[in-house]
Amino acid sequence: MKSRRSVRAAVALSSGALAILAFHGTASAAPVPPGDGWDHTWSGAAGDFRVYVEEHGDLISVCDTKADGKSPTVWVGPGNGDTTRYSFRVTGGKGSCASKSASLGGVYDLPEGQKFTVTACSYGCGAWPFVNDH
Template identity: 65%
Template structure:
């Protein structure tokens, strides 16, 4: 099912850590979530303007700006079918900027085990994905 230039994907997850820097063909920094490593879920905006990373252990969600277009990518995380938001945050600072939230940032960032969650990312067109917290 498409959601305004977006794709809905059913997945299972719990969220976690992000990061690192890589280089694209022009040798400018391309954002990856801080810390590197392997991610349980990686979603890209359909316009190539952001990437969302989720690692199931630690309830970590990260969003990175991947396009120099003057827009600030935003991610919303909420239980159920996306009509309720548990929390949201942005990746301000332009191309290469990332921002991360995890369970260690406080109670509102802790995802309930077994709960279905919807992740929506926007910079221009919105993309929506679903997952179920396993940790």
């Protein structure tokens, strides 16, 4: 039979390891970049979010980069900014990211050669155009 001291030591070690892993896993908010890097990256003026765009595969990601209690939201639409093709929100707080891509089909599969605008808001907002040319 194991002594209480050994059991306590094992619990303390495993708890410490989990705490280190949990901290390390949320230390930076960034999705894994594609093999050739992101085609476009933009940051909110208040430092509260970061947007990533990879045209091949129509991958759009946004990450929450500030512990302010707000959830960044993204709207993707035609280049004129008049309408929204789709939108999504980051949940989970600082260090969390959310993504949409053509692999989901439908509105997420952006037509090639067309201009789109990515608008993102959290504390402040920003809008950035790009041409989906590959």
